[in-house]
Amino acid sequence: MLRQDYNRIDPKRRNVLDYRKKQFADPAYKETEYPHRLNFYATPPTADITLEQFEQWAIDRLRILAELEACSFRNKSPAETASHMKPLLEKYLPLDSNTSSSSKLFAERQKDHYSHFILRLAFASTEDLRRRFSRVETMLFRLRLNEDTLRERNAFVQSINLDCEPVTEEERNEYRDELAATAGFRKNNEDELWFKVDWERVPDLVEGRRVFLKAGKAYVPSREQASMVVAEFTQRLERALELTARALPRLDEDDRLTPILDHLSKNFTTPDASYNSSTSSVPGADISARNVDALSSHFPLCMQHLHRSLRRDSHLKHFGRLQYTLFLKGIGLNLEESLVFWRTSFNKVSDDTFNKEYKYNVRHSYGDVGGDSNRRGGGYSPFSCQKILTEHPPGPGEAHGCPYRHFNLENLNTLLQGVGISDRAVLQGVKQDKDSQKFHMACNRVFEYVHKKEIQKAKEEGIMTSAQLETIVHPNEYFKRSYLLKNLGKVKTEDVKMEG
């Protein structure tokens, strides 16, 4: 295939330039104005900035984005995120509204504008980075949109020209009941403005059944417009990132910016990825198929539940098997032992059925079979709490997921008591954590209760620093820590310093 030279000017634009000056052509400087606080980042910046500014602005924005991502990993509600981010935003990336008489208005908006585009360059290179970047940028945008005053928001929304059709009076009368049902409890929706758009434009409203649908059109109340604006923002950003990625090779010649950009994108690591399988195994432990029953006392509640379900039914459904297999893989059960474990656990099925229906999946999880990338990557990595909490909620008859989140309180208490936790204070605490959706906290609370003595001892003797005892956000970390604490005397912890 012929590749177009990147330095070649787009044929359509060629005539615009004087052909004699073509080789000296540069992107022309354009005066930028920032009439609104928010920005769709449609036009790239053209003014000169110093290298120090380039780096500093990018780092400041990156700090904000990383923090936002961390908030989402910790499962914070939008309100909590907003209050958590407020001081940070003021420090690193302030953005005042038009009504404030701040003299730095232009400087603030310029920094916001430029830093966004710098990070675009840094994160356009791979698909994975692009996805994460557009996710967190969308979060930032949504956060800012929500704290905007109504007037400014409306002015901004007008300026970006979303095409949506207002719902006529007739239609409103015709669908009065339906519209009222989606408007929620508020009774004064008579005066509310409604817009009619293709439902594809507001997928999140559709998913939550928050709009009325008729023949492919969604009837959106004006206050839900924010979600449309956000969707539009994401969409445009994703498209722009693709284009940036294609233009990136041109940057290779620039030896000033490339190192900075590389550095930036490398620092943007997922907190989630901090769990590393090489540090997870516990030396000295007998990790084998016949020992899983004994080890299961060190498992977090989700895995204990899977284990108990497996023992009770001699069967687990697909996602349960996946979650449990990967966990076992994470604690160091090798493929052969894992196959032995599953074979003996599924004692109601024939060898034939097992080999046909289940064996492949186990092998696939270990990277023994499957596509190239799966085998090279050694299969999947064990699920983090984040993943278990947010992906694939269990359906009828399924035992995976996080008990603190996916069980109702009664069943959760039964399960907790079943594994020997009947302390009233702990159960009460778990209930509060569950009510406020702090599922990690509930799990860690149980961990601390079960290992109270050992933690005390470990702290006193200085075997583990408090950094090593911070909040657990991975089932495998739970196991490892539990095992080490319960075997304080037997295992030399010096060799296995935990990364935390």
Add this chain to the structure above:
Amino acid sequence: MPHSVSNSPPNDMEQIMGDASPQNGDSQTTDNDIPMAEAEETPTATDGDEKKDVKLEDLFADVDSDDEFPSSKPAETKPSSSPEAPSSPMDIETDVKASDPEIMRMFYQRLFPWRHLFQWLNHSPTPTNDFGHREFALTLQGDIYLRYMSYPTSDLLRKDILSKMPSRFEIGPVYTTNPRDRKTLRNLSAFKPLSKELCFDIDLTDYDDIRTCCDKANICNKCWQFMTMAIKVIDAALRDDFGFKHIMWVYSGRRGAHAWVCDKKARVMDDQKRRAVAGYLEVIRGGAQSGKKVNVRRPLHPHLSRSLDILAPHFQTDVLESQDPWSTPARAEHLLSLLPDKTLNDSLRKKWDSSPGRASASKWADIDAVAKSGAGGKSLDTRTLLEAKQDVVLEYTYPRLDIEVSKKLNHLLKSPFVVHPGTGRVCVPINTKRLEEFDPLAVPTVQGLLAEIDGWEGGGGGGGAGAEEEGKGENVQDWEKTSLKPYIEAFRGFVLALMKDERDPKVKRERDEDEGMEF
């Protein structure tokens, strides 16, 4: 498959010529059938003979151009000339399993609607990328699973299926490039799924905690009613709310049904939009331990109130009366756990304990009766109770979707008209206009169908071999001789309507508006 590549240009030509006039489709096939009539003249011969025959064909499959249009019609089996004919269908029906390769071969060769399948996926009579870049996944005998297969034309697909004899095959998405070439691409991210029908999968095993008649893979007409309700609710939502028009429901061969939403708009949806539709339709959430499975906001969303209207009559007859879901104390306890008031529950429990074996319909009526009599405690207001009862109705009737199938663009789903290897039943389309009449246990099986072909006697009175009738018989294809006929005709109608909409956007828009006015 190097030979398929070398062979494809002539095929394309033939295909184009063959398909350019879909109206003449039938006669065309028959014309092409003629040269092959000899090759297949032995449908009633012994198994051994036929096996040999077919294997020879396979060996020379790509050399023998006749094979491109093998007969879908056997040499006429005149009852007078071949008296042993009736005996062979009996053999087939009684002795042979559906997964038997010979049975499958005959089915694929003589009955499977290849042309319609091709047109359905291709959206046009001439081969396009919609078909050529479409992934097929074949499950071969012995559970070998071949993914990323693709075929330029329907005949190549047919030929490959006939040579590999998969026990079933699945349909995946259309990719950016030919799936077979994916490894030749410089960067793998360029190989992406582009479009696929929006699919739904409903399986009766997900109803195990509320159906009392059967469990696991077993079904009967009683619990099939759950499927009837599910199809009604989902179909209504897809048509009225999302505005989709080309929706095909297919019986999955054993215990479930699939929906294929084929509108262009639905096919090009990305994962986020698929997730949105799935979330919109999903009501029953939570695993075995999560207690109350229905948690919906009030006031009820229009989709839910419409669904309740559809489901309420079914709840009375198909759940309360025929399933009797709360007959045992343990099951009744589950009902109580869904009700909001402790005092009410206690009085109900007392009442039911004193009369064991009380029917579920009476128990359901008791709730209101007891509440009205004032045994419900002071805190209980009628609205809370009504809402709880609505939730119970939803939990016992609302469709339980296997949601993962719908969420992902690149999910594979078993093709329509494939034979279920366990039951031998053909995955036939379900007529939603006559949904109540659909009987999963009466769906044609391969064995039965092959027997029907052999037992076919010219459609008419049977005995008379008049010249006119004979002439008519020549134009009759094998599927027309069997009970598969209405299903294939329905499929053809569906495909033609779909192609019409794809072909002529202008007409489509006009019709859209017309339909819009109706609502």
